[in-house]
Amino acid sequence: MTSQPLPAVPHIVIVGGGFAGLWATRALANAPVRITLIDRRNHHLFQPLLYQVATAGLSAPDIAAPLRHILRRQRNVEVRLAEVERIDAAGKHLELAGGERIGFDFLLLASGATHAYFGHDEWAAHAPGLKTLDDALQLRRHLLLAFERAEAEPDPARRAAWLNFAIVGGGPTGVELAGTLAEIARHTLKNEFRNIDPAQARVQLIEAGPRVLSSFPEDLSEKARKQLRRLGVEVSTGTPVSAISAEGYRLGEAFVPARTVVWAAGVAASPLARTLGAPLDRAGRVLVQADLSLAEHPDIFVAGDLASVQSDGRPVPGVAPAAKQMGRHVAEAIRARLRGTPTAPFRYRDFGNLATIGRMAAIVHLGRLKLSGLLAWWFWLAAHVFFLIGFRNRLVVLLNWAWAYWSYQRGARIILGDDDSDQSDQSRSTRQA
Incomplete structure (x- = not known):
């Protein structure tokens, strides 16, 4: 392939303002280039804390x-x-919605991933996932409304269905959601209802594999399972969900009535990956070269959840630290191309793994260091506050967490918006009564 001479000021287009895209953009701050950062949303999201918006612990701007x-x-x-x-x-060049074309000399595609329902896309209507702020706000509304619907429901069976919460997927997001939901039901909403006892809500975490948090060592995974049970979460492993509808879900041979099912079981690459014409893996991620570029198009790079890459013979996980490292690596690779020097292979530095389970419960794995319980929880808090962008966000999150710790209260419990399906459910319940 014959390379064309670059213009005096090369144009770099970066698609996606997540961890990979933003870190690449900042790493090129002093480079003699022109950058266009394109995202369909106007904000960068600290996704590891998204579940806290969904469970009313934090507000979206936090x-x-x-x-x-x-x-x-x-x-x-x-x-x-x-x-x-x-x-x-x-x-x-790339094409925007509306027909506009934008040319590039270098491209970084970091448009992330979406929900994967393993061939059952019809489940999406009844089991929402959690990837964006819109997802979090809609889920928060549904979770809070579930208790309101139960309070107004005279039929015991229908009331129980409203108080049955299922989280499908035993990874960090599923575990964090389940633990927080149990805390809300047993502590935050205590004494606030007259016809129901929120503490009677059933929170079930469903993992098709043999254990939750499978990316952690087995002993830490078992400790997480025990901490979840202490919080009141029912943990089901080894049996996948086989059906999900508006009325509930099927686990093995049993149908469980439930009006709230949350999907945290899988992700699929952004559909943009297919337009590259590059080879993809089974999850739809782009198979990239060692330096994160495409074999046929070395001026195009892919990073973050959209890239399928190995480092030291092991797959790079789809986590925020990996995306940040990929973004910085792509920036350095582009600088190398501008200098006319070879690019280096990407090397992922694993700084450890951590997950919170609930109040004063977490697990941490840092090399040989393994922590669980209260100490791990404090470590998790410190790490997440440190990596938030902006002093205001760090301060607000710290204050919210301190208030929640001492009072068990959650300051973002305002129900906004309108949902015809919720209203129709309530109307049908009233007519049947």
Whole structure:
């Protein structure tokens, strides 16, 4: 392949303002390039705390910041609020919704992942996932309304269905959601209802594999399971969900009536990956070269959840630290291309793994160091506050967590919006009564 000479000021297009895209953009702050950062949302989201917005512990602005504000002092970047529909790798341009074309000299595709229902996309209507702030706000509304519907429901069986919460998927997101939901039911809502006892709510965590938090060592996984049970979470492993509907879900041969099912079981790569014409893995992620570029198009890079790459013979996990490292690596690779020097292979540095389970319960795995319980929980708190973007976000999150710790209360429990399905459910219940 014959490379074309670069213009005096090369144009770099970065698709996605998540961890990979934003870290690449910032790492190119002093480079002699022109950057266009494109995202269909105007904010960068600290996704590890998204479940706290869904469970009313934090508000949306606490874990998100406008991309324009973050990059306001970086003069070589332009932020575009737009949706990319197609990438023409050979023609070196991409197409936005509405038909606009944007050319590039270098491209970083970091558009992330979406929910994967393992061939059962019809489940999405009844088991929402958690990837965006919109997802979190809708889920928060549904969770809070479930208790309100139960309070107004005279039929015991229907009331029990409203108080039955199932989280499908035993990874960090599923575990964190389950533990927090149990705390809300048993502590936050205590004495607030007259016709129901929120503590009687059933929270079930369902993992098809043999254990929860399978990315952790087995002994820490078992400790997490015990901590979940102490919080009141029912943990089911070894049996996958086989059906999900508006009325409940099927686990093995048993149908369980439940009006709230949350999906935390799998992810699929952004559909944009398919427009590259590059080889993909089974999850739809792009199989990239060692330096995160495409074999046929070395000026195109893929990073974050969209990249399928190995480091030291092991797959790189789809976690925030890996995405940040990929973003910085792509920035350095582009600098190398501008200098005319070889690019280096990506090397992932694993700084450890941590997950919170609930109040004063967490597990931490850092090399040979293994922690669980209260000490791990404090470690988790400190790490997440440290990695939040912006002093305001850190301060607000700290204050919210301190208040929740001492009072068991959650300050974001306002129900907003309207949902015809919820209203119709309530109307049908009233008519049947």
